[in-house]
Amino acid sequence: MKKVNIGGVPEHFNLAWYLTLKNGEYKDQNINLRWHDYYGGTGAMNKALRNGDIDIAVILTEGIIKDIIAGNSSKIVQTYVQTPLIWGIHVAHNSNYKTIEDLKGTKAAISRYGSGSHLMAYINAQNNNWNLEKDLDFEVIQNLNGAVEGLTNGNADYFLWEKYTTKPLVDNGIFRRIDDCPSPWPCFVIAVRNEFIENNTEELKTILNIINTTTQEFKNIPSIDRMIANRYEQQIEDVQEWLAITEWSQSNIDELTIMNVQKELKALDIIPKIVNYSDLVHDVQ
Structure with missing residues (x-):
């Protein structure tokens, strides 16, 4: 069984991962996916990707773009949440x-x-x-x-x-x-270390297929609002408001969005240069 380490923030956006793990969907495909909570957010996950502590991160769009340009050997393989944070x-x-x-x-x-x-x-x-x-x-x-x-x-x-x-x-x-x-762009993307992309394409495809099937149906899961409210100690009306405005994605981030994020970061002197789309994004075929 292939062991794969994935990281994300312990927040309601990532409940879909918890549900697919709880259901044993990755193990059914011979993948031992191990979830790691990163309370320190994007900065902590970027460090973990660089160190090889995790193979995959569910991470803020602007944060991973900045870090890839700064030398993080990873690529964005998909938008995870389409709506702004x-x-x-x-x-x-x-x-x-x-x-x-x-x-x-x-x-x-x-x-x-x-x-x-x-x-x-x-x-x-x-x-x-x-x-x-x-x-x-x-x-x-x-x-x-x-x-x-x-x-x-x-x-x-x-x-x-x-x-x-x-x-x-x-x-x-x-x-x-x-x-x-x-945020002026889609908030969360899925980023993967280049080494993992090169050596584990089939496993990566399987993981993305499983999570995408769940996020497509996420809002229709019975009592999903109560589940989120209980698990994350939130008011049910806040959860319902959040669900109403949040859209997940099952496709890759487009070139226009990548360029818009970079232009914004460059204007603020957060990144030193604008790089090519292919330097930041990989399509899993």
């Missing part, structure tokens, strides 16, 4: 900050440099016409628990993270959400 902009519940403008020049909590929370702080700054050199400052907090500690203690002032994942912290009076900042 809705990033909530959060402050500590008792913070004096009330508006986006209040946050100008203050310190953003980020999980890592090059992470989604880091890149989206730039997008938010650009959206609000801030000076990207003077109005941005960062505090590395590793993960969501670190953000709770950092904002509560005043080591950082605001934090961008997926809106529905952080909603329980808002409901419990730990965070207060000031506004939303959608």
Whole structure:
């Protein structure tokens, strides 16, 4: 049986992976797929891909593009979630900050440099016409628990993270959400180490076929809203709202989207150059 390591964030987007694993669908195809939760998000997964700790990552589009350009020997093989990620902009519940403008020049909590929370702080700054050199400052907090500690203690002032994942912290009076900042592109892709693509094409095809079958039917799974609410400690109405606006994908990311992401990252000086589509994307045939 072929052992394959895959990583992703422990969030509701990835429930489809949990369900297919629980059903033994990969083992039925002689694949021992081992899921690893990455609480540190994109930065932690990029490091794991580089180190060979995982073969596959379900990862933020902008984060993996940046890291491939920076030398990560991996490729995007498919879009996983087609819709943008809705990033909530959060402050500590008792913070004096009330508006986006209040946050100008203050310190953003980020999980890592090059992470989604880091890149989206730039997008938010650009959206609000801030000076990207003077109005941005960062505090590395590793993960969501670190953000709770950092904002509560005043080591950082605001934090961008997926809106529905952080909603329980808002409901419990730990965070207060000031506004939303959608990513300007499809949020999650599936990225695979080049070595694994070259040596395990058939296994990769099988894995993608299994997950794609489930994501196609995901919204029609009986009581899926209750399942998500219970597993991720969310309010049922929040889950229903999230399901209504979220679309999964079963196809690869297109060239126009890849170029648009790169243009945005280049304009923000997050990447040094724009590379060819084929340098970032591989079609599994």
